[in-house]
Amino acid sequence: MKGLQESNRIHDSLADNGVAFAAALNTMSEELTELSNNIEAGRKQWKNVVTGSEKKGPTSYHEMEKARNKVDIAAKEYESARNGSRSKGFLGNNRNPEEDSRKKLEMADMEYVRQVELTNKVHSELFHVERPQSVKALRDLILECDAGLSLQLQKFVALNESFALNNGRAVSGNGGESDLRKALLSVDDEADMNGFIMEFASKSPPQQVGMMKFEVQKHPIFPLPPVQQPQQEPPRPSEPQQINPRPPYDPHAQGAFGGGGAVVTPAPRPVRRPVKPVFGVPLEVLLQRDGNAVPIVVIQCMTAVELYGLNVEGIYRQAGATSHIQKIKEIFDNDPSKVDFRNPDQFFQDVNSVASALKQFFRELPDPVLTYALYDEFIESAKIDDDNARRDALHGLINRLPDAHYATVRALVLHLSRVMQYSGQNKMNSWNLSICFGPTLMSARQEDLKNTNWQHRALDTILRNALDIFDED
Structure with a gap:
């Protein structure tokens, strides 16, 4: 507690x-x-x-x-x-x-x-x-x-x-000790629940929990003498079956509170393992396995946004439905070859969920698109005051990215550049998009809150100079 x-x-x-x-x-x-x-x-x-x-x-x-x-x-x-x-x-x-x-x-x-x-x-x-x-x-x-x-x-x-x-x-x-993260990580749900129960158990008198035994009481109308011992007969269908006695209360036992042996907790639904996982898989592995320079999930999600989301206010800022995002993840993790997001029914007519799924794909990458190895250099380049010098420094770092990372960031930046062209309708200019994608595409191995603004500035510079850094085919 x-x-x-x-x-x-x-x-x-x-x-x-x-x-x-x-x-x-x-x-x-x-x-x-x-x-x-x-x-x-x-x-x-x-x-x-x-x-x-x-x-x-x-x-x-x-x-x-x-x-x-x-x-x-x-x-x-x-x-x-x-x-x-x-x-x-x-x-x-x-x-x-x-x-x-x-x-x-x-x-x-x-x-x-x-x-x-x-x-x-x-x-x-x-x-x-x-x-x-x-x-x-x-x-x-x-x-x-x-x-x-x-x-x-x-x-x-x-x-x-x-x-x-x-x-x-x-x-x-x-x-110090008042760190909110440490305080929340120190929460032990099971220990807190047991302590809470035991605190009240210590205040109440002990009670013996066991099977209750009842005796037969004949109505006076019957002339027969009281039955001393029941006959040993096989149970008939019309007679109730014997109920198992309730076990003593165990705070660590699995099951419903206060239930006996007759109460059965349904088994948890088995988690379906991905057949061909995409989320949480390094870009290099996806390139070698699928043979696509840009992952299919990135291509399909960008296609859906460009077809149905360019005029949606707050695209990439508004969160989609959690259930839809989870279903989209399952689709790509099991059979991405059948996905065609040109049909809006395949993403439940919810383009914000598609945008959220795309951001989640980048968040779950083991190595960010702009790589841990180059993170410090990206931050230092973002601190350059001269706009042209800052653009050239970031351009040079992008050219040093691995092939899978370069192809993916190129496709994403050109896509976001097209989103920016509709900023009058969707309210998403380069700075707003950099706030949404900066920490997702470029992050340190340890949490680095002090450089958050430099992350935004780096991506904002890349987006504003997208056509100078990348050639649009």
């Missing part, structure tokens, strides 16, 4: 990491919302300021034009008065229209001059003071927003790193 308890503890730790990560993200969201609200409030405030400032210019210009029109009207009246005659007022005084018009003209001109000066002042303040202030304020708001967003993005990166690191420590335990 200790292994399962340790596993549960590690999973609780993973859950706590997730909760802490979610809480930190929620805090970041609240801070970003507050930043956004502050920036929006500042923007609206300066929008009102700028709108009011910009309205001053047209208003002052309009007033200046009105003053100019008044000057024009007063000038016309003055011209008319100069050409006219004097008139008498009500009291008999002589009025001089020319003088009155002249005064009105001078007053209108003074108002016009004052309005021009005011308009120039308003425009000067607008261009030299208010607009620069508004632009500077908006620039400061933008910089404040960018700085706050950059800070939150840096915190987001740090949170992701911390989350991944804490999960990694919880799972691996840095090689």
